[in-house]
Amino acid sequence: MRNALRIFGAGWWMNMKQLTQSPLFVFTSLIEPLIMATIAFYTAKAGGKPEALFYLAIGAGVMGIWSSTLFGSGGVISWQRWEGTLELLVASPPPLIVIVVPLTIATSSIGIYSLTATLLWGRFLFGIPFDLAHPWLFAVGLPIAVVAMGLLGLLIASTFVLYREANALSNMLEFPIALVTGLLFATSLLPGWTRPIGWLLAPTWAARVIRESALGGNPLFEIAMCVILSGVYLVLASHFLRVLEVRARAKATLALA
């Protein structure tokens, strides 16, 4: 347990430092959410719904966390493969899941930049007030939401072990998941069959946690959903990683997949 915590701390911190050195990752976590937020703000203003601006600012920020997670998690295996360290990690004594979890949590942690940048962008350029209805619930709910999204990233990363071009797949998933989770509009507009899909995805609950603690409401159910989904993602990812790792080693395709 102590070793696992040490691996978590070291892996999380190392990946945080590596990601902040990447201009592309900084773009993904800082500039892209501002682009989405700007379009959403102008759309709401032009549509005569200025009261929705804070709601949209939070949605764009959560979308930024999600984009960072997706981009980082999609690449986490590929980057190790390119650097020639994937075989070393797989061959090392700790289970692969213990090594990969902190890397994906780091990608979603970087996403907090996105939320901050989007809220500041809205505050200073569009005059959107930033008043938290429940600051303590916000402080508790935000890390839980970030971890839940990071573990969804882990689940995605675990299924990408076999694919060399995992980034193409992860880039493709950004908008579909933003769509079904209703990050920038109410999911009631979507066809009914899409809503259960959204319920299975952490960004749905993460956005609600942050919105309800910021705008007012009771986010405890949403926080509980984030915790439950985190556990489910962790179990599934652990299983997939074990199965796919064995398969890649048996076929000798770990470095080539």
Added chain:
Amino acid sequence: MTYPVRVFFVGGLLSYRALFTWLTPWILIPTFLVAPIFQILLFAYIGRSANLQSDEFYVVGNALQYTSLPCLFAMANMLGDERWSQTLGILLSSPASRLALFLGRSLPVILNGALVGAFGFVAGSLILDVHVPASAFAPLALVILVTAVSCTGLGLVNGAIGLRVRESAVSSNILFGFLLVMCGVNVPLDELPGWMEAISSVLPLTHGIEAARELADGASLGDVSGLVATELGIGVVWAVIGCSLLRFLEVEARRRATLESS
């Protein structure tokens, strides 16, 4: 086949194929076919939520904006990949015509961009039940092609930036997002601040999208010929700037010996 023609066609085709790492053409599907559909749907639903514009507005805007994805990324990646595979120095020390070299690399990209835009338009229209008069199909195809040409002009500038900076994916992403915000893709131009509208008038896409929206509303090609000509003109100007910049930065890189190290 004369050398410049060979460099134009064969060199351009080989360079395009190399973009997809030779063995994995399937990555075309998520990048060029699935992603534009979801961009269209996302913004259409944001628009529905704000009661701002019809679905047609978002289908046309986002489908045409997606033509810029291959045009921007491929033009920068072609040079970046040459550097990555250590062939950039060899390529630029060859006596091949630079115009044939760079414009030849543009041709497959233009076709790719046009196909992506056309696919996004058709798929988005079918999913969101957007009806466009049959008489508009051929003019719309022309407008999409012209828009792809014009975006590739900007892509040449982006490719030139790739001679100076190492991570060309960043400039490609910034330009892609910049076009998304500035060109009236999802927000009508008259709802944007004046300075943004002014910038949009010299960017690719803006006039192409406007022409395509008018065609989808029943206008004839003659009605939008001015917009189409402006879009093409803007693309040609960007292409001239791009080729000049490529030449300038190539000379600079050779002079400073930074071709491989930038």
